[in-house]
Amino acid sequence: MSKRRPKMNNQLKFLLAIIFLYLIVALLDIGIVENALINFLIMSLKIVPVLCLVFIIMVLIELYFTKKRVGKYLGSKSGIKGWFYAIISGILISGPAYTLYPLLGELKKNGMKNSLLAVVLYNRNVKIPFLPAMVYYFGLNFTIILSLYIIIFSIFNGKIVELLASKRG
Amino acid sequence: MSDKMSLKQAVQKSLQVFKSFLLMMFGILLLINLINLFVRDYYSEIFTGNLLLDPLVGALAGSFSFGMPITSYILGGELLSEGISLLAITSFILTWTTVGMVMLPLEMSFLGKRFALVRNGINFIFSILISILVIFTLNVL
Numbered sequence: 001m002s003k004r005r006p007k008m009n010n011q012l013k014f015l016l017a018i019i020f021l022y023l024i025v026a027l028l029d030i031g032i033v034e035n036a037l038i039n040f041l042i043m044s045l046k047i048v049p050v051l052c053l054v055f056i057i058m059v060l061i062e063l064y065f066t067k068k069r070v071g072k073y074l075g076s077k078s079g080i081k082g083w084f085y086a087i088i089s090g091i092l093i094s095g096p097a098y099t100l101y102p103l104l105g106e107l108k109k110n111g112m113k114n115s116l117l118a119v120v121l122y123n124r125n126v127k128i129p130f131l132p133a134m135v136y137y138f139g140l141n142f143t144i145i146l147s148l149y150i151i152i153f154s155i156f157n158g159k160i161v162e163l164l165a166s167k168r169g
Numbered sequence: 170m171s172d173k174m175s176l177k178q179a180v181q182k183s184l185q186v187f188k189s190f191l192l193m194m195f196g197i198l199l200l201i202n203l204i205n206l207f208v209r210d211y212y213s214e215i216f217t218g219n220l221l222l223d224p225l226v227g228a229l230a231g232s233f234s235f236g237m238p239i240t241s242y243i244l245g246g247e248l249l250s251e252g253i254s255l256l257a258i259t260s261f262i263l264t265w266t267t268v269g270m271v272m273l274p275l276e277m278s279f280l281g282k283r284f285a286l287v288r289n290g291i292n293f294i295f296s297i298l299i300s301i302l303v304i305f306t307l308n309v310l
Contacts, residue, residue, distance in 0.1 A: 009189060009192075011189045011190075011192035011193040011196070012192055014192070014193060014196045015192045015193070015195060015196040015199075017196075018196045018199045018200050018203075019199070021200075021203065022199065022203065025203065032203070032206055033203075035206055036199070036202040036203045036205075036206055037202075039202040039205070040198055040199050040202045043198055043202065043243075043247065044195070044198060047243060051191075054239060055183060055187055058183040058186065058187065059176075059179045059180050059183045060179075062174055062178075062179035062182050062183055063174055063176065063179045101275055101276060101278075101279035101280060102279060104279065104280060105279035105280055108280060108281075114284055117280060117284070118284075118288050118291075121267070121288065122267055122292065124238075124266055124267075125238065125262075125263060125266045125267055127238045127239070129239075130237070130238050130239040130242060133239050133242045133243065134242045136246070137242050137243070137245065137246030137249065138242070138245075138246065138249070138255070138258075141307060141310065142255070142303065142307060145303050145306050145307060145310075146259065146262075146299070146303050149299045149302055149303060149306075150263075150299070153295050153298075153299055156295075157288075157291055157292065157295060160287075160291050161284065161287055161288050161291060164283075164287045164291075165281070165283050165284040165287040165288065
């Protein structure tokens, strides 16, 4: 009788592949691996406080901005407010893009416009939980300017996608 | 049916996302620290400070990478400390989330082929445009 083993996720496979790569390099030159590991440890320790803050904000967003709630405001009858909600949703909704595709696919079937879909996806670049990390690495000015440009360009993005993607369906 | 989460559920869901993110992040940090030792001497040849080429290379690299945005910030931050231009890193960060070559088939299947191709194409061009504008604005301020 065959026992089904628990499936290993891709992230773990990736990490194991990198560890395997380290082992190969260690066989060739242990000094390189030592240097790489020291740099890795220094880098990891530096970002621990940022990661704690990121986690707290992620929990808050999970609590108050559920996908169902976001979906309610982006339906086909959302009008001009839909653009505003699309921007806010893109910023607040959590999880990788591929977890959003089924939800957005359903909304599209229910009449959500291509423009709003594009706006939601584009504003995923402004991730509130991760902003402390961006400020830490690139500074407050950079973070504010980039975030503003993303929000402004998301509207152009939506308009162009609507124009080009809606031709012949 | 209410979709409101309890604090415990929210923490559990965030932990689940965070766990896979940490695995990916540690993997990427280990990889870049290893690669950096070999390629750091060549960065100045790849990224020359050219206003168009730097963001183009950054945007291409970001288009074929994927993961949580924070990973691109960490990676970008480390590359910045290696001397790579902020112009290239900005377009890299932008395409990391907005252009998904790896996820393109999935996006096409849910949102339509035409939509996915148009969206990713425009996002690629916008990433270069925005990165130039960001650096320009930072210099003006």
